Amino acid sequence: MSLKDQINADIKAAMLAKEKEKLTALRAIKSMILLAETEKGAQEEINEDAEMKLLMKAAKQRKDSIDLFREQGRDDLADKEQGELDVISQYLPQQLSEDELKIELQKVIEQVGAAGPQDMGKVMGAASKALAGRADGKTISTVVKSLLS
Structure with missing residues (x-):
């Protein structure tokens, strides 16, 4: 199952379970995938390597946002970003110690x-x-x- 199919299935499950934070993160990932598929010169389907790069980029964006929000004393926003990072991390391979x-x-x-x-x-x-x-x-x-x- 491709990442796109997995994300679509998980979006449906999150909608049924009424998990707002998870749904937001999954929709962000789906949006990144759709943008990559429709950008100029792209093939119809993106390959696994490109999917991994998109996920790494999304995770890095969340980490940077968390650092920035914590720096500015906005723990409420940092916690929201951390929740999204946790969802994105589920699709990444296990990180090395x-x-x-x-x-x-x-x-x-x-x-x-x-x-x-x-x-x-x-x-x-x-x-x-x-x-x-x-x-x-x-x-x-x-x-x-x-x-x-």
Whole structure:
């Protein structure tokens, strides 16, 4: 079942269960998928990789909003965004823990043959592809910096 079909089924279930917050998050995901499908030059159906990128983008937007709202003392809005992030996270693959991430990045560093901080670009390019969907770029960058130092 494609992500779009899964989202549609979950929207129906959320409507029947009268779960407003979940419904809002699911509709946002569906909207992003429809926009990606209808943008200029797109195929009819988006592939699994593109779906994963959309979900990662939606999750990142929610995380950034949560940080901003907490900074400004708007916990009510931050809690709403956190609820949406929780729903979006259900569709993302399991995120790697920091220890697992270090092990994976160590393998990437060995494959690329990186020797120091000057090779960070090479490592980040390979790591971003290898760990797509399982860790966010900011976390990957932080761990790579510490490993290459």
